[in-house]
Amino acid sequence: xxxxxxxxxxxxxxxxxxxxxxxxxxxxxxxxxxxxxxxxxxxxxxxxxxxxxxxxxxxxxxxxxxxxxxxxxxxxxxxxxxxxxxxxxxxxxxxxxxxxxxxxxxxxxxxxxxxxxxxxxxxxxxxxxxxxxxxxxxxxxxxxxxxxxxxxxxxxxxxxxxxxxxxxxxxxxxxxxxxxxxxxxxxxxxxxxxxxxxxxxxxxxxxxxxxxxxxxxxxxxxxxxxxxxxxxxxxxxxxxxxxxxxxxxxxxxxxxxxxxxxxxxxxxxxxxxxxxxxxxxxxxxxxxxxxxxxxxxxxxxxxxxxxxxxxxxxxxxxxxxxxxxxxxxxxxxxxxxxxxxxxxxxxxxxxxxxxxxxxxxxxxxxxx
Numbered sequence: 236x237x238x239x240x241x242x243x244x245x246x247x248x249x250x251x252x253x254x255x256x257x258x259x260x261x262x263x264x265x266x267x268x269x270x271x272x273x274x275x276x277x278x279x280x281x282x283x284x285x286x287x288x289x290x291x292x293x294x295x296x297x298x299x300x301x302x303x304x305x306x307x308x309x310x311x312x313x314x315x316x317x318x319x320x321x322x323x324x325x326x327x328x329x330x331x332x333x334x335x336x337x338x339x340x341x342x343x344x345x346x347x348x349x350x351x352x353x354x355x356x357x358x359x360x361x362x363x364x365x366x367x368x369x370x371x372x373x374x375x376x377x378x379x380x381x382x383x384x385x386x387x388x389x390x391x392x393x394x395x396x397x398x399x400x401x402x403x404x405x406x407x408x409x410x411x412x413x414x415x416x417x418x419x420x421x422x423x424x425x426x427x428x429x430x431x432x433x434x435x436x437x438x439x440x441x442x443x444x445x446x447x448x449x450x451x452x453x454x455x456x457x458x459x460x461x462x463x464x465x466x467x468x469x470x471x472x473x474x475x476x477x478x479x480x481x482x483x484x485x486x487x488x489x490x491x492x493x494x495x496x497x498x499x500x501x502x503x504x505x506x507x508x509x510x511x512x513x514x515x516x517x518x519x520x521x522x523x524x525x526x527x528x529x530x531x532x533x534x535x536x537x538x539x540x541x542x543x544x545x546x547x548x549x550x551x552x553x554x555x556x557x558x559x560x561x562x563x564x565x566x567x568x569x570x571x572x573x574x575x576x577x578x579x580x581x582x583x584x585x586x587x588x589x590x591x592x593x594x595x596x597x598x599x600x601x602x603x
Contacts, residue, residue, distance in 0.1 A: 274292070274499065274506035274508070274531040274533065276423075276451075277423055277451035277452075277472050277474055278472050278510050278512075279449050279451070279474055279493075279495060280412060280425045280451045280476075281363070281386070281412070282384075282414070283365045283383065283384025283412050283414055284365065284368075284382070285324050285325070285327070285328055285329055285330040285363070286323070286324040286330060286533060287324045287327065288324050288326055288327050290323070291321060291322070291323050291324070292321070292322055292533035293319070293321040293322075293531070294319070294321075294506075294529055294530060295317070295318070295530055296317070296318050296320075296508075296528065296529035297315070297317055297527055297528050297529075298314075298315070298316040298317075298526075299315050299525065299527060300314045300316075300522035300524070301313045301523055301524045301525070302522060302523035313341065313342045314338065314340070314341040314342075315338075315339045315340045316336055316338050316339060316356070317339050318334060318337070318356075319335050320333070320335075321333050325362070328364055328365040328366075329362065329363065329364045329365070330362070330363050331360075331362050332359075332360070332361040332362070332388075333358065333359070333361075334358065334359040335355075335358050335359075335393075336355075336356030336357070337354070337356055338352070338356060338395070338400045339353060340352055340353065351395055351400075354397070354400040355393055355394055355395055355401075356393070356401060357390045357391060357392055357393055357394040357400075357401045357402060357405075358390065358391040358393045359388055359389070359390050359391075360388070360389055360390075361389065362386070363384060363385065363386035364386075365382060365384045366383050366384060366385060367381065368380060368381060368382025368383060368414065379416050379417045379418070380415075380416060381413070381414070381415050382413070382414040383411070383412070383413050383414075384411070384412045384414075385410070386408075386412070387409050388407070388408045388409075389405055389407045389408070390402070390405045390406050390407075391405060392404060392405055402431075403433075404433050405432060406429055406430060406432070407429070408427050408428065408429040408430070408447070409428055410425055410428075410447070411425070411426055412425040419454065419455035420452075421451075421452070421453040421454075422450075422452055422453075423449075423450070423451040423453075424448075424449070424450055425447075425448070425449045425450075426446075426447070426448055427447045428444060428445070428446060428447070429444065430444045445478045445479065445480060446479045446480075447476070447477070447478050448476070448477050449474060449475070449476035450475055450476075451472065451473070451474040452472070452473045452474070453470050454470060454471045454472075455469065455470055456469050456470065456471050457469060459500060467501070467558075468500070468501040468502070469498070469501075470498070470499045471496075471497075472496065472498070472508075472510070473495070473496050474494070474496075475492065475493070475494045475495075475515075476492070476493055477491070477492040478491050478492075491514065492515040493512050493514055493522075493525065494515060495510055495511070495512035495525075496512070497510030497511070498510070504532055504533055505530070505531065505532055506530070506532075506533075507528070507529070507530055507531075508528065508529040508530075508531070510526065510529075511525065511526040512525040512526070513525075551565075551567035551568070554566075554567060554568055555568065557569060557579075559572070559579065559585075561586065572586055573587055573599070574588060575588035575599060577598070582598070582599030582600075583599050583600050584599050584600040584601075585599065587600070589602075
């Protein structure tokens with residue numbers, strides 16, 4: 236397989252050095268950032284957690300952007316895009332990534348020119364490395380603690396410029412992401428610098444470099460879990476992300492900002508993410524409304540008892556875990572959580588042991 240540096244070199248070789256209309260560059264630049272479908276991460280912020288040594292995971296997402304994009308006589312009323320993504324583990328803490336977007340349909344108005352409605356987008360190739368932090372469990376739940384990761388991403392100009400779906404030259408982005416997870420709540424801050432080989436026009440100004448900042452929140456919830464669906468992991472997600480032009484206030488410059496909210500459900504090897512977002516600031520460069528769905532897949536990694544916990548981290552390889560919010564990460568069933576000799580299925584107080592000789596009705600609770 237190619238190393239990350241070779242992938243970025245291919246992007247340069249394939250690029251060509253032709254120029255594109257300023258308005259085409261401007262519109263594509265405004266949509267160069269798209270929410271990710273990382274089942275271990277947030278929405279626009281990818282997790283620092285890699286898939287594992289030589290493991291693969293993949294996903295497919297549908298993205299809808301409506302209104303708000305207009306510049307230099309070009310008006311994009313709406314777009315529907317499809318994106319595929321795959322990453323391959325590079326050792327225990329690294330990964331190589333590939334994203335390939337495609338434009339399925341768009342409504343565009345431009346005086347005196349007809350633009351294509353269907354096109355391939357610019358491919359994105361990258362490498363990332365987790366420098367600090369504990370590894371997530373096999374079901375994708377990040378363990379408590381702090382994590383720090385770094386990534387280098389580059390684009391290859393494979394997109395159709397006649398559809399405003401690609402740029403003539405590649406761009407590169409380096410970024411650092413810090414994550415903190417505790418008691419089912421996770422937070423992340425990502426800071427990165429994106430540099431184009433040639434400046435593009437954003438809101439009438441020449442822009443070559445952008446500072447990209449994103450802040451995310453992830454909270455574990457129980458919605459489907461209440462329907463007795465074992466092994467389901469659910470999270471609510473919120474983010475705000477901005478692309479800032481140095482020296483220009485976001486309220487008075489070409490700096491699109493977007494807020495996003497979503498829900499993710501993970502069950503064994505599959506994850507489903509539903510999300511929506513609103514554009515803020517730089518109105519001509521941010522969609523008024525964005526929404527999408529993403530389906531992710533990751534290999535099971537060997538799970539003999541089918542409880543969603545890989546054998547490598549399962550203390551009871553042949554006994555499935557009973558998911559009941561009590562020691563659910565060790566892979567072993569806990570039929571009597573409080574050890575009071577009353578099985579959980581009959582125990583009205585499964586986490587509080589009944590006092591000895593004070594449970595005449597044997598309901599697992601201390602008699603008053």
